[in-house]
Amino acid sequence: MENGFKSWEQMSTLEQYACQYWDMYKDAYGVRPRGVDTSAWTEAQFEAEFALLGKEIDSNYKEQLAAEEVASHDFEMRILNLLQSGASDREMALRWIHEAEGSDGDEEYLCYLVGLSYGYFRTKEVA
Numbered sequence: 634m635e636n637g638f639k640s641w642e643q644m645s646t647l648e649q650y651a652c653q654y655w656d657m658y659k660d661a662y663g664v665r666p667r668g669v670d671t672s673a674w675t676e677a678q679f680e681a682e683f684a685l686l687g688k689e690i691d692s693n694y695k696e697q698l699a700a701e702e703v704a705s706h707d708f709e710m711r712i713l714n715l716l717q718s719g720a721s722d723r724e725m726a727l728r729w730i731h732e733a734e735g736s737d738g739d740e741e742y743l744c745y746l747v748g749l750s751y752g753y754f755r756t757k758e759v760a
């Protein structure tokens with residue numbers, strides 16, 4: 634143990650739970666927990682907290698999927714609008730959107746900017 638850190642296997646169950654709590658809290662709330670002292674927590678306390686965090690993570694995921702569905706619809710309506718406004722094809726409409734959004738042709742960055750799911754353009758059949 635040269636670096637002073639324990640491997641996962643060397644950690645006690647409570648130490649592993651503390652690490653898991655740290656990560657799940659970030660997944661649930663987008664930030665690491667601050668000011669939370671878990672040093673005296675029992676396995677049961679961690680497990681109860683994991684159940685709550687799991688529900689929050691699941692809720693967030695469902696909200697994300699719903700938001701991505703709305704973003705997908707809005708994006709496809711934007712494409713259709715551009716096609717009706719003079720874009721000769723979908724590729725041209727996408728170039729215009731990239732220019733308008735400042736994504737410099739980066740499809741994944743465009744997904745981020747307009748709220749589409751990661752990989753949207755890899756899974757989307759071109760109309």
